[in-house]
Amino acid sequence: MTARIIDGKALSDSIKADVAQRVEALRGRGIVPGLAVVLVGGDPASQVYVRNKAAACEKAGLHSQVIRLDADITQQQLLDVVQQLNQDPAVHGILVQLPLPKHLDSAQVIEAIAADKDVDGFHVSNAGLLMTGRPLFQPCTPYGIMKMLESEGVDLWGAEAVVVGASNIVGKPMAMLMLAKGATVTLCNSKTRDLGAQTRRADVLVVATGKPDMITGDMIKPGAVVIDVGINRKADGKLTGDVEFASASKVAGAITPVPGGVGPMTIAMLLVNTIEAAERAAQAQAAP
Ligand code: NDP
Numbered sequence: 019m020t021a022r023i024i025d026g027k028a029l030s031d032s033i034k035a036d037v038a039q040r041v042e043a044l045r046g047r048g049i050v051p052g053l054a055v056v057l058v059g060g061d062p063a064s065q066v067y068v069r070n071k072a073a074a075c076e077k078a079g080l081h082s083q084v085i086r087l088d089a090d091i092t093q094q095q096l097l098d099v100v101q102q103l104n105q106d107p108a109v110h111g112i113l114v115q116l117p118l119p120k121h122l123d124s125a126q127v128i129e130a131i132a133a134d135k136d137v138d139g140f141h142v143s144n145a146g147l148l149m150t151g152r153p154l155f156q157p158c159t160p161y162g163i164m165k166m167l168e169s170e171g172v173d174l175w176g177a178e179a180v181v182v183g184a185s186n187i188v189g190k191p192m193a194m195l196m197l198a199k200g201a202t203v204t205l206c207n208s209k210t211r212d213l214g215a216q217t218r219r220a221d222v223l224v225v226a227t228g229k230p231d232m233i234t235g236d237m238i239k240p241g242a243v244v245i246d247v248g249i250n251r252k253a254d255g256k257l258t259g260d261v262e263f264a265s266a267s268k269v270a271g272a273i274t275p276v277p278g279g280v281g282p283m284t285i286a287m288l289l290v291n292t293i294e295a296a297e298r299a300a301q302a303q304a305a306p
Contacts, residue, residue: 021244021270026162030282032207037289041079044148044296051296052081052266053111053137053288054103057224058096058122059089064115071113074285078293081108087121093133093154096122097130106131111137111292116187134298137291140187148194155291160192162283163224164199165243170272171294172243178219182206182233182260188247225260237266244270247280 037303041051057068059190068084075082085099096118098152101288103112112135115183118124128136133143133214147154153258156164179201192195206216214237217223238244248260259276267273274280 023043024166024170024272024274026274026279026283030041030286033286034289037293040293049300050081051110051293052108053292054109055081056085056114058087058091059119068115069278071285073203078289093122096127100130106214108276110296111135113138137295149189151198157191158287159188159284160195161287165194177201177221179222180204180216180220180224182223188226227260229257229260231262233261238266238269239268241271246276
């Protein structure tokens with residue numbers, strides 16, 4: 019058996035085209051949706067991500083500004099920048115690219131972002147709203163994965179879903195979103211005993227660990243839907259996921275490639291969250 023490849027690039031293109039139409043409609047009302055991306059220091063991977071996000075914004079007609087700050091900026095200076103963006107009516111979405119240099123307290127910085135401009139969905143109040151089933155912004159990566167599962171016609175109701183990796187930005191919100199759709203969710207971490215015994219139960223398996231090729235074909239239930247979030251750079255410069263594609267694709271029913279799977283969807287959902295933030299702001303302004 020060879021798994022169907024889930025084309026995140028094609029799906030993200032159609033989502034971005036939809037966003038572009040919504041941007042056009044807002045522009046027709048004199049509102050230019052705007053995203054501010056704050057980049058601290060010169061981490062090469064972060065620079066690439068920020069460049070890709072800004073380019074996707076411009077292509078969809080959203081205004082984006084990248085605020086580049088020196089790596090030795092103080093916590094207070096960074097908080098002041100966030101505060102200015104909170105108050106700027108031309109900025110509808112704010113994103114602080116992680117990871118921040120070690121001397122900065124990223125939790126405090128994220129909490130300083132106005133919750134209604136937190137398009138990454140990382141603010142504690144947005145995490146809490148998601149947890150309690152009333153999301154304002156869904157974190158972009160798990161949100162994009164839900165869109166992929168939806169487009170594949172995957173029915174999560176009563177399904178066994180296993181998430182490997184329990185970070186605040188991917189694993190935990192992923193588990194919550196699938197739970198909300200009726201899945202029985204198992205959330206694994208580095209302490210999980212006999213990981214294969216967990217993953218082999220999964221109808222839907224989402225892997226986000228940052229450990230290259232750690233999930234092999236023998237750890238996958240035949241016919242399962244496998245979503246590989248990992249982005250790891252190999253010695254030869256090529257990208258690989260957290261799932262060993264060659265063996266996994268022989269067992270899975272459907273699988274995301276790396277690159278071209280989850281990555282493009284994450285950016286598309288950032289645009290969705292930003293246009294939603296701008297539409298909400300426009301609605302609030304129009305309300306008597
Ligand atoms: P983190 O490092 O924050 O979290 C990794 C998680 O994986 C932790 O919960 C950790 O467990 C768990 N883990 C690590 N090793 C194992 C193991 N051997 N078995 C089981 N669980 C394990 O990573 P992120 O969630 O931020 O990112 C994960 C990957 O996804 C990275 O490769 C990252 O580059 C990629 N990524 C891709 C995105 C995209 O758009 N495609 C977006 C965001 C991330 P513990 O809690 O015990 O430490």
